[in-house]
Amino acid sequence: MAAAGASGISRGGTRMMKLLKVLGLSMAVMSAMTLAAKAQSVEDIKARGKVLVAMDLGSPPYAFTDANQQPQGSDIETxxxxxADMGVELQIVPTNGQGRIPALLSKKADLVIATFSYTPERAKTVAFSDPYSFTRSVIFAEKGAKISSLDDLVGKxxxxxxxxxxxxQLGKLLPKGADIVRYDDDATTIAALASGQIDALGTADNRFLTLEERFPGxxxxxxxxxKYYLGIGLRLGNQDxxxxxNKWVAANxxxxxxxxxxxxxxxxxxxKLPKISEIGG
Known part of the structure; x- marks a missing residue:
């Protein structure tokens, strides 16, 4: 009986050692995968030969497609x-306003260049480069509309x-009785304003260029x-x-x-644009 018991313990010990080895190997693989996901560097992008950039192609004059279906705009040129400075190919990952952060977190994109303004709330989830551009958040409406404050949007x-x-921002600031209507992108929102589906449009000031071109006066x-500062978005932890x-923005x-x-x-x-560290919350 004693011998049989010793043999059972021996077999049990052997199985336990095998299990621990398997668990150890699995943990090592998981750890390596985690490190690989976190450790994206400039050299990783260069080795791949392309940089994946999430861009909103429904956001003129920053990014849009022309009559020949070619991407154009300030963010596209940026x-x-x-x-070009990285020495790699640009691969555009189409997105919209609500898809910018998910494109980064899901690793569909390396970077976001899509009128991506820095806010303290967003900075809890993703990182931002120093600003490369600037915009103001404004309210547009028909010239004859009597709107001079957010209170004037009540009932509209x-x-x-x-x-x-x-x-x-407007979800927090609009007074009670002011309705907010959400669309998938700026192009659809502008169309809604022009057709009278909405009374006012909350967007960037430079949408005036698009509005004036399509609906003069x-x-x-x-x-x-x-006012907001636009930075290049990337995943947290990619310090390299x-x-x-930041050096690229400063040089250019x-x-x-x-x-x-x-x-x-x-x-x-x-x-003149501040450093990201100089922007207050």
């Missing part, structure tokens, strides 16, 4: 410049692109809500990539390439 419908800064900015992007601010892109598409000079 992304092309970055890819204000359209926004879902997941954008104006969506989040019909709409105007009624109210400025706030973040350092590269100094050589004038980023200000030239802004002037070309936004028809106004790019103001």
């Amino acid at each position: 992304a092309k410049l970055l890819a 419908k204000t359209g926004v692109a879902r997941g954008t800064t104006p969506d989040v 019909r709409f105007e900015i009624k109210y400025q809500v706030d 990539l973040l350092d590269y992007l 601010m100094q050589n004038g390439k980023l200000p030239d892109i802004y002037q070309k598409w936004l028809k106004q000079p790019l103001p």
Whole structure:
């Protein structure tokens, strides 16, 4: 009996050792996978030969498709410049306002260049480079509309692109009785304003260029809500990539390439931009 018991213990010990080895190997593999996911670097992107950039192609003049179905706009030129300086191909990952952060977190994209304004809330989930561009959040409406404050939107419908800064912001600021209507992108929201489905539009100030081109003299900015700085979004923990992007932004601010892109598409000079660390909450 004693011998049989010793043999059973021996067999049990052997099985336990095998199980521990399997568990140890599995944990090592999982750990390696986790590190690989977190440790995306500039060299990783260069080794792949392409940079995957999430972009909102329904957001003129930042990003849109022209009559030949070719991507155009200030964000498109910014992304092309970055890819060229990295020595890799640009691969656009189409998204919209609400899809920008998920595109990063799901690893469908390495970066977001899509009128992605820095906010403290977003910075809890993703990282931002120093700003490369600038925008104001405003309210547009028909020239004859009597709107000079957010209180004047009570009893009216204000359209926004879902997941954008104006969506989040106006959702908090609009007074009781002011309705907010959400659409998938800016192009759809502009169409809703033009057709009279909504009374006002909450968006970036430079949408005026699109409105004026399509509907000359019909709409105007009624109210400025706030101003925002646009950065390049990336996943948290990629310090190597973040350092590269900050140096890239600084160099292309100094050589004038980023200000030239802004002037070309936004028809106004790019103001002096702060570092991301200088932007208050």
